[in-house]
Structure formats: C-alpha cells, structure tokens
Amino acid sequence: MPDVYEKVAIVDPSPGKGTSWVAAGMLAAVTEAYYGEELELHLNMAAANLWKSFAETLSEKSGIDIGYRQVGTLVVAGGNDDRSYIRELYDYQTSLKLNVEWLSASEVRELVPQLAPSVRGAMLAADDYQVDPRLVVKALTQIITAKGYSLLPTRATSVISDSKGNSRGSAGNSFRIILEAGNDLHADKIIVCTGPWISQLNGLPRFVSSAVRPVKGEIVRLAAFDSSLLPAHTIRGITNGRSIYMVPRADGTLVIGATMEEKGFDTAVRSGAVFDLLRDARALLPITAELSFQETIAGLRPATPDNGPIVGSIDESGGLIVAAGHYRNGVLLAPITAVAVNALIQSDEKGVPQEVIPFSPSRLERIA
Numbered sequence: 577m578p579d580v581y582e583k584v585a586i587v588d589p590s591p592g593k594g595t596s597w598v599a600a601g602m603l604a605a606v607t608e609a610y611y612g613e614e615l616e617l618h619l620n621m622a623a624a625n626l627w628k629s630f631a632e633t634l635s636e637k638s639g640i641d642i643g644y645r646q647v648g649t650l651v652v653a654g655g656n657d658d659r660s661y662i663r664e665l666y667d668y669q670t671s672l673k674l675n676v677e678w679l680s681a682s683e684v685r686e687l688v689p690q691l692a693p694s695v696r697g698a699m700l701a702a703d704d705y706q707v708d709p710r711l712v713v714k715a716l717t718q719i720i721t722a723k724g725y726s727l728l729p730t731r732a733t734s735v736i737s738d739s740k741g742n743s744r745g746s747a748g749n750s751f752r753i754i755l756e757a758g759n760d761l762h763a764d765k766i767i768v769c770t771g772p773w774i775s776q777l778n779g780l781p782r783f784v785s786s787a788v789r790p791v792k793g794e795i796v797r798l799a800a801f802d803s804s805l806l807p808a809h810t811i812r813g814i815t816n817g818r819s820i821y822m823v824p825r826a827d828g829t830l831v832i833g834a835t836m837e838e839k840g841f842d843t844a845v846r847s848g849a850v851f852d853l854l855r856d857a858r859a860l861l862p863i864t865a866e867l868s869f870q871e872t873i874a875g876l877r878p879a880t881p882d883n884g885p886i887v888g889s890i891d892e893s894g895g896l897i898v899a900a901g902h903y904r905n906g907v908l909l910a911p912i913t914a915v916a917v918n919a920l921i922q923s924d925e926k927g928v929p930q931e932v933i934p935f936s937p938s939r940l941e942r943i944a
Contacts, residue, residue, distance in 0.1 A: 592713035598875025638715035643708030654815025795833035798867035
C-alpha cells in the first residue's frame with residue numbers, strides 16, 4: 577500500500593458504522609428549535625433547504641433511493657402537563673415565524689388515527705422531513721468508490737504538521753497521518769470529521785479535542801408486516817415529561833429513540849432503556865405493541881459546550897479542517913457542512929455559508 581494518495585483517502589475503522597449508522601435520520605430543523613439557540617436554528621434551516629437537491633444528487637449518482645420523505649413531523653402531547661410544555665414551545669416557534677400549526681386532540685387523531693385516544697394535542701411541523709442514514713451512507717460509499725477514492729478501514733491515531741513544505745514541494749504545511757494499521761499518509765489538506773472520537777486523535781489543539789464529548793443514545797427498531805399500519809408522519813412525543821421519537825420508514829420499519837446518557841464511550845444497550853422506549857412508544861402509538869422486534873443499538877452523539885457544531889480551519893495554513901460536534905443534527909447538517917468544507921479546502925472563505933461562520937473553531941477558545 578503506498579503511503580501517499582494523490583487524490584482522496586478516507587480513514588474510518590468501521591466505514592459507515594459509526595454515529596450515522598445509529599441515527600434515526602430526522603431532518604428536524606423546526607422541531608429542534610429550542611430557546612436560546614437561534615444561531616443553530618438559522619444553520620438548521622439553511623441545511624434543510626439544501627436537502628432536496630442533495631438527496632436527488634445522491635440518488636442519481638448512486639442509483640440508491642436514500643429514503644428522503646417529505647412527510648412532516650408531529651410533536652404529540654401524552655398528557656395535560658405535556659400539552660402545556662408543547663404549547664409553550666409552539667408559541668415560541670410561532671414568534672420566530674416558523675411553519676408550525678397547533679392541532680387539538682381530535683384534530684391530531686383525525687390526521688393520525690393510529691395515535692392513542694389519550695393524546696392531548698400536537699404541534700405539526702409540516703417541513704420537518706426524514707431520510708434513512710444507512711442508505712445515505714451506502715450511497716456515499718458507492719459514489720466515492722466509483723470516483724476512485726481510497727477507503728481505508730483503520731483508525732487514525734495522530735496528525736503531525738510539517739511546516740517545511742507540502743507534499744508537492746510548494747510553500748505551506750503538509751501533514752502526516754499516523755494510522756493504527758501501521759501505514760502513514762501524507763496530505764496537504766486534512767478534514768477531521770471523527771465525531772465523538774475527536775479527543776482520541778492526537779495532534780489537535782486542546783481547545784478543539786476537548787470540546788466534543790460523547791452522549792449515548794439507544795434506539796429500538798420494530799417492523800410491521802404492512803407499512804400502512806404505521807403513521808405517515810414522523811412522531812415526536814412528550815409523555816409524562818419524557819421525550820421520544822418514532823420514525824416510520826416506507827419499508828414498514830419503525831425507529832424509536834432515543835435515550836440521552838453521559839456514559840463516556842459506552843455503547844452497551846441497557847434493558848431499562850429499551851423498556852422505557854417501548855413503554856412510552858406504546859403510550860402514544862399503541863400499534864407498537866403488535867410490531868415485531870428487529871434491533872436494539874446504542875450510538876454516541878458528538879456534543880459541544882454550546883450544542884453547536886465545529887466547522888472551520890484550525891491552523892494558520894488552512895490545511896487542517898475540522899467538521900465535528902454536530903450533536904443531534906449531524907444528518908440534517910450534512911449538506912451545508914459539505915458546502916463549507918469544500919470551500920475551506922479550496923481556500924475560498926467567501927464560499928463558506930454565512931450560517932456556518934458562527935460555528936468556527938475559534939469560538940471554543942472563548943468557551944474553554
């Protein structure tokens with residue numbers, strides 16, 4: 577194996593089987609809009625606007641239907657206290673001029689008959705869609721393979737800067753990447769997109785490597801023998817103060833999630849977490865009790881101190897680029913992150929979307 581790649585090398589110890597494999601794929605720009613996160617909202621909305629063309633491009637170039645569905649999302653209240661919380665959130669999102677609609681208990685059950693009779697109302701976010709991340713990863717892998725890019729199933733352990741000149745002999749930095757498999761790579765540009773594992777990559781500034789922490793989340797996958805048994809909408813619910821989401825796929829599967837635990841890099845599935853998810857799912861969507869059990873899995877969200885992603889260059893040459901810390905919205909933010917990173921690779925600062933600029937790594941020096 578040569579130690580220099582003239583085009584692109586992608587280093588991943590388990591290609592496509594990281595956080596993206598566990599993600600439910602909600603494109604939830606509106607229903608992820610929380611108090612005090614207006615900058616994140618602007619970023620999420622800009623990303624959502626790119627998804628239709630991004631999905632079409634992936635499907636066209638790979639021949640794979642990635643499960644992009646413009647079905648809308650319901651935020652459902654399981655009880656009266658839950659209704660008060662969601663109604664307050666609805667009022668806040670209305671004040672931001674977001675496309676949301678309040679539905680009474682009877683209106684939401686008319687729209688989604690599968691919901692429990694005890695449901696007390698809901699907020700409809702008609703523009704919050706969904707995609708299947710596993711199919712997205714499959715499509716991307718097929719595309720990069722067709723382009724002749726190298727996909728290396730190993731882990732990068734260190735990044736070392738060499739300021740004497742780049743690998744093509746011109747001015748500027750070059751980088752050496754130490755691989756767990758024992759081979760070194762040399763590159764003029766590096767994109768660090770290691771998600772919650774960024775702290776395990778040596779050679780990065782501490783204010784970056786220490787800024788991302790793993791937040792564990794468990795999900796359950798169920799399957800219906802007939803997809804018409806499931807609701808068409810994505811369901812996000814609050815029941816007895818606990819959050820849950822249910823994402824119905826066109827193939828009849830239902831993704832239920834997700835717990836949130838500060839457990840370091842632990843990805844073991846707890847039986848109690850599965851019980852909690854199934855209990856709350858059944859309280860809102862009784863048909864879940866009749867579905868077949870397909871999978872339980874746990875993954876790690878890459879969280880930051882201010883819940884915002886980290887996208888930008890972290891060295892003077894502009895050759896070391898970070899795209900990490902996307903927390904709950906990694907799938908949603910994929911296309912706008914790609915636009916930003918592409919501009920950074922080409923040293924085109926004006927090409928970085930305005931919504932991305934507040935999430936430069938430099939802000940972390942102020943937080944640290």
